[in-house]
Every structure is written in structure tokens, then in C-alpha cells.
Amino acid sequence: MEGVVTKVISNRYTVKCEDQKYIAHARGRIKLDKDIFVGDRVQLIKSKPYAIIDKILPRTNELSRLAVANVDVVVIVIAIVPTPDLVLVDKIIVKCHKEGIRPVICYNKTDLATTQQIALTTAGYRSFDLIKVSASTEEGLSSLDEIIENNVVCFAGQSAVGKTSLINAISDLNLKTGQLSYKISRGKNTTRHVESYELKGGIVIDTCGFSMFDINDLKSNELKYYYDDYMIESFNCKYKDCNHINEPECAVKKKVNEKKLNRGRYLRYRTIYKELDKK
Ligand SMILES: Nc1nc2c(ncn2[C@@H]2O[C@H](COP(=O)(O)OP(=O)(O)OP(=O)(O)O)[C@@H](O)[C@H]2O)c(=O)[nH]1
Ligand SMILES: [Mg+2]
Ligand SMILES: [Zn+2]
Numbered sequence: 437m438e439g440v441v442t443k444v445i446s447n448r449y450t451v452k453c454e455d456q457k458y459i460a461h462a463r464g465r466i467k468l469d470k471d472i473f474v475g476d477r478v479q480l481i482k483s484k485p486y487a488i489i490d491k492i493l494p495r496t497n498e499l500s501r502l503a504v505a506n507v508d509v510v511v512i513v514i515a516i517v518p519t520p521d522l523v524l525v526d527k528i529i530v531k532c533h534k535e536g537i538r539p540v541i542c543y544n545k546t547d548l549a550t551t552q553q554i555a556l557t558t559a560g561y562r563s564f565d566l567i568k569v570s571a572s573t574e575e576g577l578s579s580l581d582e583i584i585e586n587n588v589v590c591f592a593g594q595s596a597v598g599k600t601s602l603i604n605a606i607s608d609l610n611l612k613t614g615q616l617s618y619k620i621s622r623g624k625n626t627t628r629h630v631e632s633y634e635l636k637g638g639i640v641i642d643t644c645g646f647s648m649f650d651i652n653d654l655k656s657n658e659l660k661y662y663y664d665d666y667m668i669e670s671f672n673c674k675y676k677d678c679n680h681i682n683e684p685e686c687a688v689k690k691k692v693n694e695k696k697l698n699r700g701r702y703l704r705y706r707t708i709y710k711e712l713d714k715k
Contacts, residue, residue: 438493441476444503444632449489450631451480460487466483471658473498473505474630474641491543491561497535501650502643503630508581512604515545518622521558521594526704527649528592529564532652533662538567544598547573557610560701563665571601580606584638594621595645601644607635611642622647656712663705665697681709 439453449472450467460480464473472478472492479491491627498505512528514520520628525541532539541561543554558566567583569576580602583589591599596616604611623645632641657679660666670678672687680688680702691697 437482439478439480440632441474441489442476444472444474445629448486449478451478451487451489451544452524453480457485458482458650460489462489469470471500471501471503473500473634475590476506477506477507480689487593493621494522494691496603497536497537499592500530501531501589501646501648502590502592504641504643506588507537507590507641508587509540509589511540511542511589511595513542513544513591513599514557515543515597516549516553516557516617517545518596519593522557522560522700522702523649524647525593525649526701529657530651530654530662531649531706533664534651538565540567542566542602543568544571544602546575555698560704569602571598571605574605574640577602577606581636582641584636584640584684586638588632588639588641590643592643593645594647595624595625597645597654598602599645600627603635603640604665605631605641607633609633629680645674652715654712656715659705659709666705670702671699679709691707 437453439451441449442452442488443450451458451460474681478489481488481490495505502516511533512525521584529539541564543558546568554568567576593599596614600613602610603609610628614624616623627642627644631642632639660679666688669687669691674685675683678686680686692699692702
């Protein structure tokens with residue numbers, strides 16, 4: 437039988453085959469090979485007391501940090517609290533581009549932020565799909581509907597930005613949500629496992645909050661390929677393979693200085709570049 441993994445809790449997998457859900461374990465040898473993610477299409481053997489996952493079918497894409505596979509969209513959730521880590525956001529975007537996944541920036545908790553604060557944080561993302569919502573007041577939630585319809589959509593972001601709250605707000609799932617520790621302005625990692633839900637004509641995946649995101653499989657001089665607006669500009673750089681760091685007559689830097697490209701996002705590009713360069 438073929439099925440899709442809908443939930444992973446340590447070594448127990450829930451697999452949906454046709455309209456049945458099975459609790460499954462993995463056959464030893466495939467687990468050694470790679471981890472099984474929510475969204476994985478698998479071959480399942482019925483058996484008692486657990487079904488057995490015999491094989492992971494080829495993935496169209498994977499985000500190993502989030503433990504998901506075969507997704508169409510990643511909704512990257514940020515909010516006024518916890519303080520957004522935009523380097524983290526940019527790394528997720530890079531990874532999405534690399535894997536052929538559509539990133540959507542989702543500013544949640546608009547009820548707590550001023551228009552100005554929201555504009556400042558999101559200034560570097562004008563060329564992206566950007567939605568502004570509030571799980572509390574339900575403002576803007578209809579914009580999620582069209583993103584979800586006919587897609588597999590994974591919610592990602594720091595702990596306590598409101599990923600689970602947003603899923604609750606568009607469903608009657610009533611999943612457990614957590615609180616922010618205001619002392620340290622950090623979440624408490626309330627969601628501890630990854631699970632998918634059928635919602636709004638699509639599939640929504642709730643993931644665990646994180647504060648680190650690795651893109652170390654990338655070389656520093658490959659980073660530029662995942663910045664679409666820099667790619668367009670690079671035809672005007674003096675050097676064909678310009679990394680837009682210290683090269684002379686760099687068109688990207690010029691545009692940043694002319695305020696035609698967002699400075700914050702460019703500085704974060706430099707940060708990520710240098711991080712990759714050290715490896
Ligand atoms: N004011 C306000 N609070 C919100 C909103 N959305 C979520 N919250 C609050 O933010 C806190 C964290 O929400 P969660 O949904 O648990 O956050 P999460 O991103 O799932 O966090 P993890 O599971 O730890 O990764 C809760 O106290 C929510 O009530 C919102 O739109 N406005
Ligand atoms: Mg959660
Ligand atoms: Zn350049």
C-alpha cells in the first residue's frame with residue numbers, strides 16, 4: 437500500500453492510506469538511510485500491532501530542519517513578539533528557492549503592532565508574497581485560504597510567533613498553544629511534534645518553533661543565485677560572477693546605496709555570505 441505520513445512522534449508514524457490512518461514503525465534499514473518526515477509518501481505493509489513503513493518514495497523536496505517533505509508553500513510566520521530574527525527568515529527563503537518551494541511571509545499579531553512597525557520589519561520583502569494577519573482578531577485570515585487551497589502548506593518560524601494559533605483560527609482543531617516568556621521574549625516550544633491537517637481544500641502542516649536554520653549545504657558563492665532581485669541586477673556588475681560583497685563596480689551595492697534595494701536585507705545577505713564563507 438502507498439500512503440502519506442501525517443504525523444511523527446519519535447519513532448511512531450501515522451500514515452494515511454486511502455481513508456484509513458495507520459500507526460506505523462519503520463523497517464530498520466530505511467531509518468538508517470534517512471529520517472522519515474511528515475509529507476513523505478511511503479510504502480506501507482499492514483501488520484500487527486503496527487504497520488511497517490517499507491520504503492520512502494522519492495521526494496520532490498525536503499526541509500530537514502522542519503522535518504517535512506513534498507510541500508508546495510512555506511508560510512514563514514513573524515510577529516512583533518518574539519523579536520523577529522530576519523536572518524533566519526532569509527535563510528528559510530534561500531532554502532525554499534533551492535528546493536523549489538514558494539515562500540510566503542506572514543506577519544501575525546497585527547493587533548499588537550503599529551502600521552509603521554509592520555512596514556519597517558517587512559520592508560525587505562516587498563517583492564515577496566506578504567500577508568498581514570492576526571490570529572486573535574482574525575484580520576487578514578482569508579488571505580490564507582487561497583494559499584492553502586490545493587496546496588501542501590507548512591507553517592514555519594520562531595517559537596511563539598503564532599503558527600499553531602493561526603491554524604486554530606482557520607479550523608476547529610483547538611490545538612495546544614503556548615505563551616511567550618516576556619522576560620526573555622522567547623517562546624516555550626509548545627508544539628513538540630510535526631503534524632499535518634486537512635483544511636480549506638489543502639493540507640496544512642504545523643511544525644516546531646526553532647531559532648537556528650542551517651543552510652550549510654550551500655557554498656558562499658552560490659548564495660547569490662537564491663536572491664532573485666540580485667540576479668537581475670548582477671548583469672550590470674563589473675564581474676560576471678560578482679558576489680556583491682567587496683567587488684568593485686557592483687550594481688547591487690550601487691542600488692542599495694541609491695535605496696533602490698533594501699539595505700537591511702542586503703546587510704543580512706552579507707551576514708549569511710560570511711557565515712557560509714567560514715565553512
Ligand atoms: N495578540 C495576539 N497574540 C497572538 C496572536 N497569535 C498568537 N498569539 C499568542 O502568541 C502565543 C504563542 O502562540 P502559538 O500559536 O503557541 O505559537 P507557535 O508559533 O505555535 O509556537 P511554538 O509551537 O512554540 O513554535 C500565544 O500566547 C498566543 O495566544 C495574535 O494574532 N495576536
Ligand atoms: Mg505551535
Ligand atoms: Zn555585484
